[in-house]
Amino acid sequence: MPSRRLLLRASLLAGGGLLLGMRLPGLAHAAPAGAGPFMPNAFVRIDPHGAVTLIMAHTEFGQGVYTSSAMLMGEELELGLDQIQVQAAPPDLAKYIDPLLYDQATGGSTSTRSDWMRLREAGAAARIMLVAAAAKQWGVDPAGCHVERGVIRHDATGRTLGYGDVASDAAAQPVPKDIKLKDPANFKLIGTSAKRIDTPAKVNGTAVFGIDVRLPGMRFGTLAITPVMGGNVVRMDEAAARRVAGVRDVIRVGDGAVAVIGDHMWAAKQGLDALDIVWDAGPNGRLTTASLIAAMEQASQHPGVVAAKKGDASAAIDGAATRLSAIYQLPFLSHSPMEPLNCTLHIQAGQAEIWVGTQVPVRAQKAVADATGLPMEKITVNNHLMGGGFGRGLEVNSIGLAAAIAKQVDYPVKLVWTREEDLRHDNYRPYYYDHVAGGLDGNGKLIGRTHRVTGPSILARWAPPAFKNGLDADAVECTAETPYDIPAELVDYVRQEPQGMNTSWWRGVGATHNLFVVESFIDELANAAKQDPVEFRRGMLQKNPRALAVLNLAAEKSGWGGKLPAGHGRGIELQFAFGSYLACVMEVEVPASGEILLHRAVIAVDCGMTVNPDTVRAQMEGGLILGLGTAMYNEITLTDGAVDQSNFHDYRTLRMNEAPKIEVHQIRNTEAPGGVGESGTAAAAPALGNAIFAATGKRIRRLPFGNGQLQGS
Amino acid sequence: MMITLLVNGQSHQVDVPDDMPLLWVLRDVLGMTGTKYGCGIAQCGSCTVHLADRPVRSCLLPVGSLNGQAVVTIEAIGDTPNGRKVQQAWLAKEVVQCGYCQSGQIMAATALLNQTPKPTDADIDAAMSGNICRCGTYVRIRDAIHTAASA
Numbered sequence: 001m002p003s004r005r006l007l008l009r010a011s012l013l014a015g016g017g018l019l020l021g022m023r024l025p026g027l028a029h030a031a032p033a034g035a036g037p038f039m040p041n042a043f044v045r046i047d048p049h050g051a052v053t054l055i056m057a058h059t060e061f062g063q064g065v066y067t068s069s070a071m072l073m074g075e076e077l078e079l080g081l082d083q084i085q086v087q088a089a090p091p092d093l094a095k096y097i098d099p100l101l102y103d104q105a106t107g108g109s110t111s112t113r114s115d116w117m118r119l120r121e122a123g124a125a126a127r128i129m130l131v132a133a134a135a136k137q138w139g140v141d142p143a144g145c146h147v148e149r150g151v152i153r154h155d156a157t158g159r160t161l162g163y164g165d166v167a168s169d170a171a172a173q174p175v176p177k178d179i180k181l182k183d184p185a186n187f188k189l190i191g192t193s194a195k196r197i198d199t200p201a202k203v204n205g206t207a208v209f210g211i212d213v214r215l216p217g218m219r220f221g222t223l224a225i226t227p228v229m230g231g232n233v234v235r236m237d238e239a240a241a242r243r244v245a246g247v248r249d250v251i252r253v254g255d256g257a258v259a260v261i262g263d264h265m266w267a268a269k270q271g272l273d274a275l276d277i278v279w280d281a282g283p284n285g286r287l288t289t290a291s292l293i294a295a296m297e298q299a300s301q302h303p304g305v306v307a308a309k310k311g312d313a314s315a316a317i318d319g320a321a322t323r324l325s326a327i328y329q330l331p332f333l334s335h336s337p338m339e340p341l342n343c344t345l346h347i348q349a350g351q352a353e354i355w356v357g358t359q360v361p362v363r364a365q366k367a368v369a370d371a372t373g374l375p376m377e378k379i380t381v382n383n384h385l386m387g388g389g390f391g392r393g394l395e396v397n398s399i400g401l402a403a404a405i406a407k408q409v410d411y412p413v414k415l416v417w418t419r420e421e422d423l424r425h426d427n428y429r430p431y432y433y434d435h436v437a438g439g440l441d442g443n444g445k446l447i448g449r450t451h452r453v454t455g456p457s458i459l460a461r462w463a464p465p466a467f468k469n470g471l472d473a474d475a476v477e478c479t480a481e482t483p484y485d486i487p488a489e490l491v492d493y494v495r496q497e498p499q500g501m502n503t504s505w506w507r508g509v510g511a512t513h514n515l516f517v518v519e520s521f522i523d524e525l526a527n528a529a530k531q532d533p534v535e536f537r538r539g540m541l542q543k544n545p546r547a548l549a550v551l552n553l554a555a556e557k558s559g560w561g562g563k564l565p566a567g568h569g570r571g572i573e574l575q576f577a578f579g580s581y582l583a584c585v586m587e588v589e590v591p592a593s594g595e596i597l598l599h600r601a602v603i604a605v606d607c608g609m610t611v612n613p614d615t616v617r618a619q620m621e622g623g624l625i626l627g628l629g630t631a632m633y634n635e636i637t638l639t640d641g642a643v644d645q646s647n648f649h650d651y652r653t654l655r656m657n658e659a660p661k662i663e664v665h666q667i668r669n670t671e672a673p674g675g676v677g678e679s680g681t682a683a684a685a686p687a688l689g690n691a692i693f694a695a696t697g698k699r700i701r702r703l704p705f706g707n708g709q710l711q712g713s
Numbered sequence: 714m715m716i717t718l719l720v721n722g723q724s725h726q727v728d729v730p731d732d733m734p735l736l737w738v739l740r741d742v743l744g745m746t747g748t749k750y751g752c753g754i755a756q757c758g759s760c761t762v763h764l765a766d767r768p769v770r771s772c773l774l775p776v777g778s779l780n781g782q783a784v785v786t787i788e789a790i791g792d793t794p795n796g797r798k799v800q801q802a803w804l805a806k807e808v809v810q811c812g813y814c815q816s817g818q819i820m821a822a823t824a825l826l827n828q829t830p831k832p833t834d835a836d837i838d839a840a841m842s843g844n845i846c847r848c849g850t851y852v853r854i855r856d857a858i859h860t861a862a863s864a
Contacts, residue, residue, distance in 0.1 A: 062811030062848045195807065202812030203800045203819060205747020205787035209812075212746035220741055245730060264741035265750075266733040338751050338759060338813040338847050387749070387813025388847045419752045614807055618853070622810055625849025648756040648845060657838035659851035 042095045043122040044073065045087075046130070050164025052077065052150065053085045057096035058115070059106040059359050059393065060086075060198055061337070061386035062622070063677040064615035067196045069115050071189045071611055076123030076182060078147040081194050088383035091361035091376075102463060106359045107394050107505060109578035109675025112611055116673050121179050128176045133169035134161045184609070184670055191668075193614035198385065210357035210384040211342040215412040218344070219248055221261035221405065222268040222416055224275070225425045228641035229500045230282040232256055240274040247271035253404045261405075261413055269418065284500035284641040289431075292498045292638065293329070296433040300454035304494035305470040307453075308480040311488030316448025320439025322528050328436065328517040329702040331635030332498075333429035333506050334651060339387025340422045343402035346412035351378045352403070357386030359393035367396040371403035390626070391505035394462070395427045423651055424643040428636050429506030430456045431498065432475075432513050436521045444529030446540065448488035451479045451517065456497045458504055470495065477510025478682075479518050483547035483576045484540035500641055507626065508682035511577035516631075516703065519573040519686035524699060533572055533690065534560055546606050547576060549667060550583040553604035557665050558585035567591060568599070571690025573683055579674030580607035581667075584624070584683035586660075586691040594711035596632055596692065598660035605664065605679065608671035617664045620680040624662060627684025629654030632706050716776055720745070721789035731777025736760045738776045739786060747787035747816050751845075758844030761817035761824075762786045768824035770843075787816035795826040795861070802861035810848035818844050822858050831862050 045053040054073050060066040070084045077084075089096045093104050100110040127147060134152040135142040138159055145154050150163045184190070201207035226232060232255030241250050241260055246267025251259045260271035317323055344355040345368070352374055358364045361381045368379045386393055402415045417425075432455040439448045459474050460467035471493055473480070480491045497503075506512065526536035534555045541548040551574050554560075558570060567589055574583045587600040603620045610616055633652040637644045645651040685703060692710065693699050700709050718725045720743065727742050739745045739762070748771060751759030755770040762771045763785040790796030799822045802808075809815050818841070825832055825840035832840070837855050846854070 060811075062809075064810070193807075195804070196809070198812070199804055199807065199809045202809045202815055203803045204791055205745070205816050207812055208746070211750070212740075214744055214746070264729070264733070264737050266730070266737040266741070270730075336847065338749070338757070338811065338845075340750065386811065388811045390847070416750070419754075618807065618810060618850075621852050622846075622849035625851060626847060629849075647754055648752050649754065653757075653845040653847055654849070654851075655843075655845060656841040656851045656854065658842075659849070659855075662852050 043119060044077070044126045046126065046163050046167045048164050048167050050150070050162050051085060052079060052083055052163065053087050055089050056086045057089045057098065057104060058111040059088070059357065059383060059386060059389070061357070061359070061389035061393065063111070063619060064196055064612065065106070065111045066198050067194065068112055068611040068615055069119055070197060071194060072115055072119040073123040075187060075189045076120045077127050077150070079150050081189065081197055083150055084197070086197065089361070091365040091381045093362050102466070103360060104362045105394065107391060108509060109677040109679070112673050113579060113675060120181050124179045124181055125176050128179070129170040129173040130163055130166050132173040133166040137161065137166065137169065190611050192612070194612060196615070207385055209339055209387050210344070210355060211339055211387070211416060213344045213355040213384070213414065215344065215346065218412040218414055219261050219263065220265045220268050220416070221259045221413050222265060222272055222418060223257055223259040223405065223421060224272055224277055225421060226256045226279055226282075227424060227643070228279070228281040228284050229502070230284050231279045231641075232282060233258060234278040234280045236275040236277040238275065240276065241271040244271040244274050249409055250275070251405050251408050253401060257401060259405045259415065261409065265416055281641050287500045287638050287641040289637040292431060292501070293433065295499070296431060296454050296496050299494050299496040300433050300435055300452060302494065304452055304454070304492035306490070306492050307471055307476040308489055308491040310486070311448070313448040313450045313488040313490035316488040317437055317439035317450065320447055321442045322440040323437070324524055324528055325435070325437035326521060326524065326701055328434045328520065330432045330513055330516060331703055332431050332501065332637070333630060333634055334423050334426045334636050334645070335390040335392035335506060336423055336426070336651060337386065337388025337390055337392055340419055341392070341398045341417035342415060343399050344412065344414040345402055345406035347372055347403065347407045348410070350374070353380040353382070354399070354403070355382045355384060356399060357384040357393060358396065358399065359386070359389055360396060363396045364399045367400035368403040371400045372407050390507040391509070392426065395504050397427070397502070419648070420646045423646055427502040427504030430458070430503040434517045436517060438521065438525050440525060440529050444531055446486055446525055449486055450490045452492050452494060453479065453514070454494040454496050456503050457495050460495070462504070474510040477514060478575060478577050479514040482518060483544050483574055483581070484537070485543050486540060500638070507623070508678040511575065511678065511682035512627065512685070515573060515575050515577070515682050516685040516689065519575070520689045520699070520701065523571070523690045523693060532561070537572070537574055546581045547574060550574070550581045550604040550606050553665055553667065554583035554585050554602050557604065557663060558587065558602040560585060567695055569691045569694025569696070571687050571692065571694050573686035573690060575679065575682060577679055577682055578676070579672065580605060580676055580679050582606075582679045582683055584687040586687040588688065588691040588695055590692060590695045590710055594708060596688070596705060596710065598628060598658060601660045601662045601687070603662070603664045603680065603683065604667065605676070606667040606669065607674040607676050608669060609673045610666065610668055611673065613666055616666060616676050619676045620664045621662045623678060623680025624684050625654050625659055627681035628660070628688060629658075631685035631688050631703055633704050635704055717781065718776065718779065718784065719781060720784045721786060727776070729776060732775045734772050735762065735774045735776050735779070735784065736771040739771065745786055745788055749813055749816055751814065756845075757814070758817040758821060759814050761820040761844065763790070763820060763824060766824070766827060768821050787820060790820060790823055793823065796823045798861040798864045799823045799826065799857070802857040802864065806853050806857040806860060808850050808853040808857050810850055814844060814846045818846065818854055822854070822861070825858065826862060832858060
């Protein structure tokens with residue numbers, strides 16, 4: 001990623017502190033309509049009493065971004081992590097846009113890539129101005145001063161001043177134009193496994209997630225949404241609900257949602273049950289998963305928009321000594337973060353305030369504005385820690401609905417979705433229906449491949465300007481471009497939106513989808529070529545040393561090629577996703593029962609410059625486990641238009657007794673940082689599928705792997 | 714009806730239905746939000762508290778059934794020797810990611826150590842498999858329990 005030159009602008013805070021605002025020229029072309037050509041940002045606040053706050057554009061939901069971003073800023077501000085507070089930024093697109101997402105958003109493993117330059121430059125600029133202010137006060141040359149742990153010291157005289165002492169004066173200092181960042185050789189924080197700053201509160205129950213917010217006079221609500229999209233309430237027993245002790249209000253939003261509000265969640269839930277709502281399913285009442293798949297299958301028969309073309313792949317395959325083709329399918333998935341959907345709101349005449357964990361604060365503000373008619377600037381959004389996100393927090397339909405409910409009462413209300421309502425009204429990871437084909441020459445060399453992706457476009461709805469010429473770059477991510485050198489390739493994309501379902505981003509986005517297809521099929525081709533899967537990949541990586549290095553490292557550390565007992569198998573996958581290289585070897589056992597026993601995972605990762613190696617390791621471990629459980633168990637299905645699954649008993653998560661041993665090996669270098677929050681998740685299904693094939697000889701092309709597909713293996 | 718609860722060594726009088734799950738009494742009535750709602754059907758373990766020193770799922774536990782037995786929650790588990798060891802091991806091993814399930818994980822792990830001071834991996838599987846973590850922190854939870862056990 002090109003480094004961006006930042007211009008800084010200083011202004012005085014009302015409290016007399018120093019606020020650094022930034023502009024990022026050259027982003028205007030990528031900005032939504034209406035934004036100006038320069039975008040001021042503000043990340044550093046230093047109070048007169050010396051407290052240093054990182055105003056945090058990105059949301060923390062476990063990926064460690066509060067810590068890694070504080071490390072970036074603290075490195076240049078010469079502070080310890082213990083000296084930095086982190087405060088969630090308010091919605092302010094101009095200041096807190098993620099330049100890789102064109103929005104104030106956290107997702108797509110972009111946070112470190114976005115903050116890598118701007119937070120270091122923000123820290124460095126602040127330090128330069130603070131030192132200048134101290135030097136001016138002393139009447140000395142700033143070059144003769146240095147900073148340690150926020151204390152400015154004049155070396156010759158030994159005089160010292162704290163950041164707080166000079167915060168007000170610093171604002172009057174000229175903004176440095178050319179900011180020289182530290183030589184990585186001098187990093188004190190970056191590259192260390194510094195302890196996370198958000199964890200102490202998370203082990204003693206004091207961390208406040210959105211669902212934990214408490215306000216004076218607050219009441220508690222829960223809701224029922226039509227089980228079938230487009231359905232409506234036929235009748236309900238409002239009087240019965242009101243007879244439940246503690247129930248205060250029954251609120252309808254159109255015909256499609258009903259909330260009950262009471263003195264506590266239990267009253268609200270009992271009241272909701274007492275309503276005994278009878279729904280009419282509406283026009284989607286006959287939908288089934290099979291009917292949605294049939295529509296995709298039909299759409300996939302016709303050529304799509306070309307995403308990548310190299311040579312004449314079809315001709316190469318037609319003339320190949322060995323030809324292979326296959327259909328791969330991936331199911332609808334729910335996000336199901338551990339913290340169920342919730343939103344706390346107080347909507348009054350002329351103003352509103354909400355408390356919620358969201359990955360998109362500006363969209364949250366807009367959702368409330370749309371639901372209430374209030375202007376954006378009258379809506380305060382207090383962003384919170386999220387109990388998982390996995391992409392669910394990139395959508396705000398729940399917040400809009402919450403506002404439509406809360407505007408009908410005059411008190412603050414916390415609305416909490418039951419797990420069942422959350423799981424049945426998700427914006428699901430789409431179903432994908434993919435055709436792949438490949439041809440091998442007489443020596444077993446891959447000479448051509450085609451991949452037709454059929455699925456909806458989340459991008460077209462979420463970021464319309466990014467959906468160009470009918471092509472959804474996310475839908476073809478990791479297949480339009482692979483690490484391999486293949487002489488002829490054709491990747492095309494057929495857009496097919498499912499009826500009656502909302503879809504959205506899910507952890508690993510395009511990579512999670514396409515790596516399963518591409519890396520499974522590469523394994524199929526290796527098998528057809530009678531080659532070892534690692535050898536087969538190596539043969540296509542001679543121009544890609546970083547990819548080859550992670551492949552070799554994972555193979556070596558896993559004992560690739562070593563003998564395993566009958567019924568056991570190893571599978572490998574390789575990826576370049578989110579700017580990081582990764583290879584994963586899974587070792588599994590599949591007994592005759594068809595169970596999948598996960599014994600061991602070995603990951604080799606090269607994410608370039610690493611901010612916090614332990615966070616990288618944690619993301620690999622956790623991301624992989626989410627991906628494994630999902631690949632083994634999860635699919636959302638429809639019957640008569642309604643989602644069949646409802647809770648963690650029928651939408652399973654991998655459990656302690658099922659988790660494999662995981663080794664993570666990191667290649668450290670000074671390449672530009674890549675994302676790591678989704679890589680492990682994206683690696684899981686292909687590595688597992690290839691291991692299952694090695695163990696059983698069965699190639700599973702339709703996720704999840706369970707569902708009886710392996711019985712009698 | 715008025716119910717007397719003993720939570721973290723303190724007595725509370727609450728006026729709630731006796732079929733109300735302890736979870737919602739803790740969170741919505743007493744304002745102790747460290748105990749989390751995850752599923753409501755005892756499938757995820759986020760709501761785990763100790764009742765008379767045993768780990769229980771507070772989301773399905775009617776508050777009228779407690780009969781004065783002592784409840785301990787995440788807010789006070791650090792006052793017990795094993796609870797403190799577990800919290801310290803959680804920090805030392807950097808277990809936590811989003812943190813939402815971790816109150817329940819810590820309560821379950823502390824209960825395990827109270828029963829089995831030196832748990833084997835099989836003991837950990839048996840005691841901890843009722844607590845799910847969507848961030849996938851299991852590898853570190855296992856490691857941290859062994860660390861706490863040897864502290």
